[in-house]
Amino acid sequence: MLTISACSAKELNCALRSGCFRLHLGDIALKISSIIPEFNTAFRQLYADHPVSLTGGGYDFDIAISPPSWWRRWFRRNATFEFCGDTPFLPMEVGHAHAMFEWGLNWAIASFLHNYLVLHSAVVEWKGKGVLLSAVSGSGKSTLSAELSLRGWRLLSDELALIDDDLKLIPLARPVSLKNSSIDLIRSRHPSAIWGPLARETHKGTVAHLKAPSSSVEKNLVPAIPKLIIFPKWTANSPLRIEPVGAGQSALRLIDQAFNYSILGVDGFERLVALVRTAEAWEIEYSSLDEARGALEDLVFERG
């Protein structure tokens, strides 16, 4: 299938303008429209390996990145996230449009894809074994999944775990969103990694997106089997600490981080119980990414 890297900037801009552009994010197809050059450029860098269509076709979500009013194309330039013609959020400056796209897409998936149990969790895979990294915002979940994905782990998502009725993890490899000091940390550890433009002074601070490894994007149609649930916690200067978490405790923590658990009702409960019964849960506290990765690889090898 055609990937963005095989299209010229002109072809891409033209398809984004005409409404014929489709992005294939695994099983999910997005219609994306944009006339905002800053967004188009960042998008072209960050989604270079993703399969696309420039000639229309079926889609799940209809997303447009557009100026909030006609004059905002030229003066005090802003962009809104338009979802099926609605604008659920405030406009942001054009330099933040690519970050707004990622946030808006997360919102859309968590709000509407009730075929899946949707958890706030990163998902990675090592040696064919799926691992959920579930944690509240700010505990280093994205940084850890970025590090792992740059060290040969497969990335499925840095933000959302989609669990289907067969208990499979649905891949959604796309740019990893990193904030503030973790940007420089990953940048210094992996000088050759590809980044999108820096978005400064967003409501989440400075944000940068790391392009997902092409090997992960290529496997976006292959689900993973959950084998481990990890509750990571980064603490400055902390020695490595690994502790098992009981299945009940693990379920309660996952419910806390679930977006649509209550909507799924009985089915959500049953899916969650099945998940914690098949995948052991561990809590890991760390300050060194190398130690954390070593510990996770050992855990997958021994317990996954």
Add this chain to the structure above:
Amino acid sequence: MFSEARQAGLLNRLSASLRKAGRAEIQYPERLHKHVLATSIQTDAFQRDVHRELGHIQQALSELHAPVLLLKGASYLLLGLPAAMGRIFTDIDILVPRQYLPSAEAFLMLGGWSTGKLEPYDQRYYREWSHEIPPMTHLRRGTTIDLHHSLVMPTCRIHVDSEKMLRDAVPIDPIGFWWRLRDEDILLHAASHLILNSEFERGLRDLWDIDFLFRHFVSCSASFPERLLERSEEIGLVKVIRQALFLAKRIFGTQVPDQLLPDKHGLFLRLVACAASTRHPDTRSNWQGVADALLMYREMYMRLPNHLLAVHFVHKASGLLKRVEEKTAV
């Protein structure tokens, strides 16, 4: 179409209709079928929540000892009307007789619902002129109740005998806690809600409700159209019901007998048809913004007598100067 339906707040109903028809009847791609299933999961959850919320309201108002009338979406659901199919709404509308209003509000506050902080002007608008008190939101669950004491604004320019509709209400359950309007009045209320308000971003849904209600009541009793006409004359809503049924027929092909249709279709009906139609940026009419603005002015004109209208416009115009965006950040 799915994208437009999602925007119009109708994807859940479209999905419910598609499921009811069955996949053999109407062919659509597998990708869309996933969304049909996803929205039906959401609808089920929503309806469970409404039933639970009605239980909470019933408990909070158990000492009120007055009939509590259930209106619109929640009543369709409790009565099992087809109009409840895939209908998602944000507020539960209830009505108590005016003399019970203060105690109903007090009981609901004890139950955890509160009107929150309002600007003095909005407070006055609701308390002095409106047919409902400000929306009450539950502090923990975030659910909202619209507590009414009348079916239309008492200051409305069309004289509507809503007292009569209230007098003829009937209990739903054997213990007589929840009450409902009679069939004709349910439709008249839906029609007046559509025609006398300016919430046309939900206009298509309201029209579909009217279509569902009309079809259902006619299927239950062939003489329903005659009774509806007679009743609308008593209440003072003949023009309104004719306009609403004209629009339902035009968009949903409702089979409406001639005596329930307007003689002439003026500018107003064309404006409503434009405003209630698709609102998706790719397909909407260029005139929709104009239609919306004109209809909003008409709504205020219908609702308020001249002196209050002048006060209202001056207040809103001064508000434009210090307008604050309501939307939230991502």
